[in-house]
Amino acid sequence: MSLRPPSSLSPGRSGTLSALDYELAAEKANALARAGRSVEAALEALAEARSQASDIDGHLNDAADAVFALFIQRELCGMRDQADAIRRYAIPKDVVARLGVVRR
Template sequence: MSFRPPQNTSSGLDRGAPPSAIDMEIIAEMAAALGRAGQKVEQALEQLNAASDTERAARLKAAAKAVHAYFIQRELCGLRRHDDAINHYGIPRAVLVRLGAD
C-alpha cells in the first residue's frame, strides 16, 4: 500500500499552480530574512577584519555564528550550495572551519 500526503496541506508552489497571496507573502519574507542574514554576515566580517589581536577570537566566533545562521537561512530558501555565497562575501577559511562550533 502506498501513501501520499493530503492535497490540502501542500501549497500552490508545490503543485505548479500560480502562487497565492499567502505564498507570495511567505516568499517575500524568506527573501527579506535572507537579506538580513546577509547583512549580518557583512557586518561580522567587517568587524573581524578590523579586529585587533586581542579581539580576534571573539570576532571570529561572532563571524562564524553569523555565517552559520546565513547558511541555514539559505537552505531554508532551497539554496543548498554555498560556494557562490562564500565567494561573494569573501568568507575566510578561518571562519568556515568554525561553522557550527559554539
C-alpha cells in the same frame, strides 16, 4: 514516500501564486537579506579587529555564528550549495572552519 503540501497552498493551474505564497516568498527574501547584512557586519568587525592586531577570537566566533545563520537560511530557501555564498561574501577559511562549533 513524498510529502506534498495541501493543494490550497500550492500555485493554481495557471501558475499564479496565491497571496500566501507571495507573502512566504517575501518573508524568505527578507530573512535572507537580513542574514546577509549580519554576515557583512560581522566580517567587517573581524577585519577591523585584525587590522588593529587585537584579540580576534570573539570576532571570529561572531562571524562564524552569522555565517552559520546565513547558511541555514539559504538552505531553508532551497539553496544547497554554499560555495557561492563563500565567494560572494569573501568568507575567510578560519571562519568557515568554525561553523557549527559549540562553545561553552
